[in-house]
Amino acid sequence: MEQNQLLLTKTFIFFIFFTISSSTDIPVGSTLSASNSTQKWSSTNNTFSLQFLPLNSSYFSLCITYDSLQIWSISTEADSGATFSFLADGNLRLNSGAGNILWQSNTSNSGVSHATIDDSGNFLLKNRSNFVVWSTFDNPTDTIVQSQNFTVGMVLSSGSYSFFLNRTGNLTLQWNNNVVYWSLGLNASINANLSNPRLGLQSLGILQLYDASIRGSVIMAYGSDYAESGDFLRFLRLDNDGNLRIYSFSRGSGNAIVRWTAVNDQCQVFGYCGNMGVCSYNDTGPVCGCPSENFDFVDPNDSTRGCRLKREISDCPGSVAMLQMDHTKFLTYYPETTNDLYYVGISACRGNCLSGSSCVASTILADGSGQCYIKTASFVSGYQSAALPSTSYVKVCNPILPNPPPSSEEGREKDKLKGWIVAVVVLGTLAALILLEGSVWWWCCRKSPKFGGVSAQYALLEYASGAPVQFSYKDLQQATRNFKEKLGEGGFGVVYKGVLANRTVAAVKQLEGIEQGEKQFRMEVATISSTHHLNLVRLIGFCSESRHRLLVYEFMKNGSLDSFLFATGDESGRLLNWEHRFNIALGTARGITYLHEECRDCIVHCDIKPENILLDDNYNAKVSDFGLAKLVNPKDHRHRTLTSVRGTRGYLAPEWLANLPITSKSDVYSFGMVLLEIVSGRRNFEVSNETNRKKFSVWAYEEYEKGNVGSILDTRLADFEVDLDQVTRAIQVSFWCIQEQPSQRPMMGKVVQMLEGIMEIGKPPAPKAAPDGSISGTSLNMSGSISTFATSAPGLSSSSSFQTPVAQSSMNVERPTSSLIHSKRENLIIN
Structure with a gap:
């Protein structure tokens, strides 16, 4: 009797122990079956479970779930007869219904004694010492x-x-x-x-x-x-x-x-639409298509699988042609750029691919870089958007078959409308009468000023390739969430953050003080949008609707330069090291050089300052707000008064206040001030006890003459590696740029060469201080005649390796003239 009681007690204890342990531990020999949907191994709190879930009527996936959410899975599909076993040797194994091994953990003979799923969702195999041998957290899937x-x-x-x-x-x-x-x-x-x-x-x-x-x-x-x-x-x-x-x-x-x-832009994911697939956007999201009707989808049921030629190039019965795709690029990421990048023109980019046996497509960028990417037969991933300043070419067999516009659903349903023929005839008659009446009204009223104003609102100008996208005011309201997130505010208006329909993040500027009509505004926008360079902020589009005038620019994630240069000690995360600063200075100089000397219509910016120098994700400098001064105020800039100047305190050249002609040298002065701020990390117009209450540029020159270049450098860079040769070069260039007389300032192309170290730099003369300290580098007692300016600058190096920036043979010295133009180009746009 006592023995029976003892046996019952042991059995009860074992049962209790097994119940408790089974709620946390999974013993060896346990099995899950795909055919039994109720089987699962769960965590202690039953939050996470390992189980089979159906993929379709025939196949299953073994996964760990949180409620209905999968957090780990074995990618191999299993049939309805599949089993998942925790074997006696400690190995986990997934077998098909036929007994084939589909997956295993390879943990046999590792001392595994039990398994468990903890309350964080980790499935673990442990030995008797409770040491983890294998876990899903250490072997993640997706x-x-x-x-x-x-x-x-x-x-x-x-x-x-x-x-x-x-x-x-x-x-x-x-x-x-x-x-x-x-x-x-x-x-x-x-x-x-x-x-x-x-x-x-x-x-x-x-x-x-x-x-x-x-x-x-x-x-x-x-x-x-x-x-x-x-x-x-x-x-x-x-x-x-x-x-x-x-x-x-x-x-x-x-x-x-x-x-x-x-x-953020799904179309920028390489290969999203498969080989030769082209990603674009509709109202709901990204869609995949083929370059033209010369192609078929690889899988008609899945457009992301890519496209293939209906007729291979090697089987062309006739000639081979290049299909042109506007506003399209083929994505290029490392390592593609190492061997397939060229600097050629549009014709060469197209022709080189046509003649190359391995080339299937090419892309030419219209951003001022002249970069052409050649695509070989390995894999080509496309992206098409009206905002892309690029053109691509695809090699196909003649004839070229462009994609047709979307077909009308009404056209496909005509046969279903036979019962409504009478209604159609009636409606058609009414429509014809309305059209006739409208035509008569238009003929009688078309010369009315009121009618002309309304029609002008909807008139479209034809733009050249690469023209900006026209947005409606409603589009931009939606993109900016009714102008909710303000990025900044300047002399030309307020800037808001927005997300366009193609998921592109953009900066939307609401312009103020527009004095131009509809046609002139559009022409100025077209001019700005045709200006492409790596160091200029790209104009994506515009809105000209009723009284609303807005410009849409590419969004710069890191904001403007001033937020980095003048950050306080508490914002050390916004501090730029010297390498970034020098690259920003060089990039800014290249962008301004393009505006002055290289683009089709030369543009004088007139408001160069850190707030108008934006930084992209990689801290590359991009100059913004070029072309806006003429757009906002197209009046003659030769006769500016102090109240009409749209420049910024601390960066205005002396000629603005002396009522002298404004030329590209005015931008050079402003850049010199910015360059000194990049070096010093402080505003030029500020005074302090450290500078003996002198304007910083004057104090800095005194320190430069003493050889104390390090005292001019931003003190926050003390713990960073700094190239003192570059610092000295930047300081010397800044002093040449802020000379009082425009003729003594170098052209921006020379500035770039001096910063790059290509040209030697002589000792610059001392810049003059403003009498009232409010406008840097100006003298209110200047002569009104520009002919009084000196045409040479003593103190510059006469070395043969340095072309003196102010020598008459190499400089465009400004002379009095009845025209505003002092540039080598005919069409000078004052910004």
Whole structure:
């Protein structure tokens, strides 16, 4: 009797132990079957489960789920007879119904004793010492969840796309293990040699980078619902469209909401539309198409699989031709640029591809760079948008068959309308009568001033290739969320952030003080939009509707230069190192040089200042607001008064206040002031005890003469590596640029050469101070005649390797004239 009681007690204890352990541990020998939808292995709190989920009526996927959300899966499809087994040797194995091995963990003979799913969603294999032998967190598929560490060597994969973290802390998206189409690195202000970086997603929605060499962590991205309360699971996923996104999932909702996207423009994801596919946008999102009717979809049911020629080039019965695609580019990322980049014209870019046996397509950029990319037969990924300043060519067999416009649904349904013939006839008759009456009214009233004003509003001018896109006011209201997010405000109007229909982020400027009519405004916009250069902000489009005048520019993520140069000590993250500063100075000089000397219609900017120098994602300088002064105020600029000057205090050249002709040398003066600010990190018109209450440019020249170049340099750069030769060169160039007499200032092309070190620089004369300290470098007692300016500058080097910037043989010295034009070009646009 006692033995039976003892046996019952042991059995009960074993049963209790097994029940408790089975709620947390999965013993060896356990199996899941695809045919049994109720089987699952769950975490202690039943939040996460490992189970088979149906993909369709025939195939299943083994995955870990949070509610209905998959956070880990085995990519191999399994049939209805498949089983997933935790074998006695410690190996996990997925077998098909026929017994074939589809996947395994390769953990046999590793001492595995049990498995478990913890409350964070990690499925682990452990030994008897509870040491983790294998886990899903260490072997991610396409998703990272909260509390999961993503380290160097791990990869998220989805189709041809992969995401990884490299040793330097860069987050990288890659296509086909070859083409890197997106990368996010550390801020330039973080100077650290990383030892073992890891990436983690916090429950608040912050994606952070950790490393022993970094104090705390670095925020790489965060979701739009950052820190919002609720029962959310936030996760990072590499989707099958090649984009990386942060999602929020509310339990029970069945719906995951996108909170952050790595590549904002989906069409910029390499290979999104497959080989020879062309990505564009409709009202709902990105769509994939083929270059022309010379192509067919590889899979008619899936346009992202790409396109193929109906007739291969090698099988052409006749000649080969180049299909022209306007506003289209074929995406080019490293390593493509190493071998397939050329600097040629449009004809050569097209012709070289036509004659090249391996070339299938080419793209020429209309941004002033002259870059031509040749595409070989390996893989070609296209992007088409009205905002793209590029033209592409595709090799096809003659005849060229362009894509037709979208077909009308009404035309395909005519046969269904036979019962309504009578109604159609009646409606047609009424329409004809209305049209006739409207024609008579138009003929009688077309000379009416009121009618003419209305029709002019909708009149379209024909533009050359690369013309700006015309937006309606309603379009821009929607893009800016009714002008909600203000980026800045200047002399020409307020700038707002907007997102266009093709997901392009843009800067929308509401112009103020427009004095031009509809036609003239459009012509000026067309002139501005035809100006393309790597260091100029690109004009995407415009709105001219009723009284509304708006311009749409490309968006510069890092804002304007002034926010970096004049940042306070608390904003050290906004500090630019010397390398960035010098590149910004050089890029700005190149952009202004293009405006003055290289573009078709030379433009004098008239308002060069740090606020009008914008920085892109890589801190490349882009000059903005060129061409706007003439657009806003087209009056004769030769007779400006102080009240009519639209320039900015501290950057105006002396001739503005002396009522002298305004030429490109006025921009040179402003650039010199900006250049000195780039070096010093402080405003030129500010005075302080440090400068003995002198204007900074005057004090700086005194320090330069003493050989104290380091005292002029921004003190915040003390801990950074600085090229003192470049600093000295920049300071010398700035002093030449801010000379009081325009004839002593170099042309911008010479400025670029001096900054690059191609030309030697002689010692510049001392710049003069403004009497009242309010306008830098001006003298109110200047002669009204420009002929009184000296035409030589003593003190410049006479070395043969340096062409003296003020020598009459190489300089355009301004002379009194009845014309505004003092440039070598006929069409000088004063901005």
